[in-house]
Amino acid sequence: MKTTTRTFILGVAVLLFISLSISAQGGRAVFSFRSVIFPGDTFTQTLGINDPQKVAGYHGATVNKGFVFTFPDHFASENFPGSTQTQVIGINNQGYTDGFYIDSHGTTHGFLDIKGTFTTVDFPGTTFNQLLGLNEHNQAAGYYADAANIDHPYIFDKNGEVFLVITIPGATGGAQATGINDRGSISGFYIDSAGVNHGFLLADGELTTLDFPGSTFTQAFGLNNRGDVVGAYIDAAGLTHGFIFDGKGQFQSVDDPNGVGTTTINGINNLGEIVGFFVDAAGNTDGFVGFPLRQ
Numbered sequence: 001m002k003t004t005t006r007t008f009i010l011g012v013a014v015l016l017f018i019s020l021s022i023s024a025q026g027g028r029a030v031f032s033f034r035s036v037i038f039p040g041d042t043f044t045q046t047l048g049i050n051d052p053q054k055v056a057g058y059h060g061a062t063v064n065k066g067f068v069f070t071f072p073d074h075f076a077s078e079n080f081p082g083s084t085q086t087q088v089i090g091i092n093n094q095g096y097t098d099g100f101y102i103d104s105h106g107t108t109h110g111f112l113d114i115k116g117t118f119t120t121v122d123f124p125g126t127t128f129n130q131l132l133g134l135n136e137h138n139q140a141a142g143y144y145a146d147a148a149n150i151d152h153p154y155i156f157d158k159n160g161e162v163f164l165v166i167t168i169p170g171a172t173g174g175a176q177a178t179g180i181n182d183r184g185s186i187s188g189f190y191i192d193s194a195g196v197n198h199g200f201l202l203a204d205g206e207l208t209t210l211d212f213p214g215s216t217f218t219q220a221f222g223l224n225n226r227g228d229v230v231g232a233y234i235d236a237a238g239l240t241h242g243f244i245f246d247g248k249g250q251f252q253s254v255d256d257p258n259g260v261g262t263t264t265i266n267g268i269n270n271l272g273e274i275v276g277f278f279v280d281a282a283g284n285t286d287g288f289v290g291f292p293l294r295q
Helices: none
Strands: 008-016 017-018 030-036 045-048 052-057 065-070 073-075 085-091 097-102 108-114 117-121 129-134 139-145 151-157 161-166 173-180 186-191 198-202 206-210 216-224 228-233 240-245 249-253 265-270 274-279 285-294
Touching: 052 097, 073 139, 108 139, 129 216, 139 186, 151 186, 186 228, 198 228, 228 274, 240 265, 240 274
Parallel strands: 008 161, 017 206, 045 085, 045 265, 045 285, 065 085, 085 129, 108 129, 129 173, 151 173, 173 216, 198 216, 216 265
Antiparallel strands: 030 285, 045 052, 045 274, 052 065, 052 085, 065 073, 085 097, 097 108, 097 129, 108 117, 129 139, 139 151, 139 173, 151 161, 173 186, 186 198, 186 216, 198 206, 216 228, 228 240, 228 265, 240 249, 265 274, 274 285
8 A cells, every 4th residue: 555645735724703693402303323333342433424324433442443334234444554543534425534543653644545545644844633524525624733732723635735724713722623525614623712612614714613502612523515513512510412513503412312421423424414422331432323313
């Protein structure tokens, strides 16, 4: 397998900050959930899902090993060649994936896997990168950490092998781009000067902050072509719940019934199917797929 690194900077995008009043729990979707657990392991996270229902993720709490899951029960291992750890996170409808790996020196690199060819993706001059989402145009959302350990979001376009750096107003504590759809809309989250996490959606040149009502911690992790954004928030009791922010500007809280208060939603496809993970009654971390029954 071929490993290459190509790094060219396209430019810096400075975005318009939009403050919106978002209503909570409008049109509710009802889901049927199925747990996805890597055989023989007690730690599985499912992180991305495409329309053909192939699921990207990883297993192993101490040593991360990537996989692509195909229904009903097939796990195909996917690890960057020569890496010590790999997480597979984004997957598009062609079955191409992205994520990150750790090399033998302990350095974290982003990667793309296109037709079985792995490519390292590192922003120029940096030593910590992760890719977190991938669209049909082979454009990946991710971030790098600078020398002060502050995260900076970017989009990497494989077609021209160029980077687009995203500047989020108010993100003094850093930011990550976590997903990109085929329209070029981007999801992610940032940390403000008070240390508070806010989700965001960048669409049509406008940046919308996503704060789940009543929460002081919200992170957005993925989106689909309909403009639905998924992520997680922490409530007043310190419990973690998944959320969906739909194209109509409404929030819905979503929990896997086996992990209420410990649920994170990390990905959503164009059919409205969701993936993520939760902590079960035995303390294990389990992946899940949620299938919408009604919308």
